[in-house]
Amino acid sequence: MCGIFGVIGSQNAFIDIYRGLKMIQHRGQDSCGIATYDRNFIINKREGLVTSSFEEEDMKRMTGGIGIGHVRYPTIGKGGVENAQPSFTNTPYGIIMAHNGNVSNYFELKERLHKKYKRYINADVDVELILNVFAYHLTKYKEFNFENLCQTVKTLFSEVKGSYSVIAYIAEKGFVAFRDPNGFRPIVFGKSGGKYAFASESVSLETVGIENFEDVNPGEIIFIDNDGEIHRRILEEKKQTACIFEWVYFARPDSVIDEINVYNARYRLGEELSEELKKIGNKYDVVIPVPDTSRTAALACATKLNLPYREGLIKNRYVGRTFIMPGQKKRIDAVSEKLHAIKDEIKGRSILLIDDSIVRGNTSKSIVRLVRNAGAKEVHFAVYSPPLRYPCYFGIDIQRCEEFIANKYESVAKIAEEIDADSLHYLSLQGMIRGVGQGRKDFCAACFSGKYPVKVNEKDIDQIRIDRDLAHT
Ligand code: SF4
Numbered sequence: 077m078c079g080i081f082g083v084i085g086s087q088n089a090f091i092d093i094y095r096g097l098k099m100i101q102h103r104g105q106d107s108c109g110i111a112t113y114d115r116n117f118i119i120n121k122r123e124g125l126v127t128s129s130f131e132e133e134d135m136k137r138m139t140g141g142i143g144i145g146h147v148r149y150p151t152i153g154k155g156g157v158e159n160a161q162p163s164f165t166n167t168p169y170g171i172i173m174a175h176n177g178n179v180s181n182y183f184e185l186k187e188r189l190h191k192k193y194k195r196y197i198n199a200d201v202d203v204e205l206i207l208n209v210f211a212y213h214l215t216k217y218k219e220f221n222f223e224n225l226c227q228t229v230k231t232l233f234s235e236v237k238g239s240y241s242v243i244a245y246i247a248e249k250g251f252v253a254f255r256d257p258n259g260f261r262p263i264v265f266g267k268s269g270g271k272y273a274f275a276s277e278s279v280s281l282e283t284v285g286i287e288n289f290e291d292v293n294p295g296e297i298i299f300i301d302n303d304g305e306i307h308r309r310i311l312e313e314k315k316q317t318a319c320i321f322e323w324v325y326f327a328r329p330d331s332v333i334d335e336i337n338v339y340n341a342r343y344r345l346g347e348e349l350s351e352e353l354k355k356i357g358n359k360y361d362v363v364i365p366v367p368d369t370s371r372t373a374a375l376a377c378a379t380k381l382n383l384p385y386r387e388g389l390i391k392n393r394y395v396g397r398t399f400i401m402p403g404q405k406k407r408i409d410a411v412s413e414k415l416h417a418i419k420d421e422i423k424g425r426s427i428l429l430i431d432d433s434i435v436r437g438n439t440s441k442s443i444v445r446l447v448r449n450a451g452a453k454e455v456h457f458a459v460y461s462p463p464l465r466y467p468c469y470f471g472i473d474i475q476r477c478e479e480f481i482a483n484k485y486e487s488v489a490k491i492a493e494e495i496d497a498d499s500l501h502y503l504s505l506q507g508m509i510r511g512v513g514q515g516r517k518d519f520c521a522a523c524f525s526g527k528y529p530v531k532v533n534e535k536d537i538d539q540i541r542i543d544r545d546l547a548h549t
Pocket of ligand 1: 321468470471472520522524
């Protein structure tokens with residue numbers, strides 16, 4: 077998962093990108109990059125967070141009203157500045173590009189680019205492949221126009237598999253955005269005056285003064301030419317399979333994705349969870365969220381169960397999100413520093429803890445221990461998503477089935493035992509889809525169900541695993 081932000085027609089692209097990226101920092105904390113265009117591309121990539129990476133000097137240097145920014149968390153390729161985005165190629169025209177997603181036929185495509193297309197791939201990151209496929213096919217056309225651009229992206233859709241929401245600027249031609257035909261990852265765009273902006277989440281647009289926005293549709297290309305004229309076309313129509321985890325966990329609650337408000341979706345997930353908990357019939361004194369993501373669902377759950385909602389766990393806001401930090405060691409270290417319990421809210425009570433998901437279980441176990449040590453009478457754990465059992469090949473850094481706690485134990489009761497909870501309940505798959513979609517069912521939920529909307533070939537799966545193992549050593 078990564079975050080992208082791009083703008084054309086801005087008074088100061090650097091400032092807009094900087095502000096836009098800060099709003100989606102949660103989507104990736106490994107590295108970040110900004111490129112602006114002012115007759116030349118000025119590209120600046122750093123390791124770490126946006127606020128600690130760029131200074132006033134950068135703003136003075138990085139002039140222009142057009143640019144692209146990116147925050148990264150690695151799925152393909154190691155972390156580090158050498159794999160940070162945006163990526164650049166000088167043929168044809170000069171193109172800068174950034175993306176959010178995961179190319180699932182990465183290794184096969186890399187080989188094709190080397191052997192057949194004779195394009196050299198420098199960085200170990202999938203946007204390099206998208207950029208080079210794009211550049212290779214665009215080079216075939218003598219004339220640059222929207223028709224030829226559409227043909228280029230259409231061919232790209234047929235060659236690049238997986239998830240990708242892409243923004244690019246082609247020097248002196250215009251700004252391009254496209255979304256893979258399945259529409260896995262979000263991308264929105266909007267206009268204010270003469271300024272157009274694109275972003276992974278709507279909060280980024282609002283922060284740069286764009287109140288009205290819409291989604292780039294699955295399989296769609298949008299091109300803003302250098303005169304500010306907009307051209308758009310659906311190039312490939314497929315059944316959308318947007319990543320349901322965006323609403324469960326990744327996205328900010330104040331974002332709207334594919335016309336579904338994330339906060340409202342999480343509230344409904346809490347309501348769905350409460351309905352299932354009612355049937356189980358355990359007794360609780362208080363509902364406590366595992367901060368921050370699960371607050372909304374916990375509030376809904378408490379309201380529906382007619383129980384008090386309390387903030388019994390406080391997050392140290394200066395420690396990163398554990399789930400998206402690469403490497404198990406980093407994860408364990410971060411958990412122990414991340415949360416602190418308010419004993420007065422916990423002591424002597426039967427606690428219903430609400431969390432968004434359980435991945436490996438070590439975080440959940442630490443949290444249960446923390447609540448027990450704070451004097452809880454009982455600790456019940458409820459999760460507003462189903463058990464995670466299958467790897468994701470569309471942008472999330474979990475490649476091995478054996479990493480999931482749900483695959484290590486034969487029953488939910490055994491998992492409860494392992495995390496030392498008095499009970500454990502996962503929201504059903506139907507409950508999750510109903511909660512997010514309210515009748516819409518066009519989601520990818522493959523990490524829960526094993527039903528992958530895009531086939532990933534075995535060779536690529538093996539190579540992705542080897543690559544991730546190397547990245548984590
Ligand atoms: S497999 Fe899971 S995390 Fe990956 S895109 Fe599908 S729902 Fe999202």
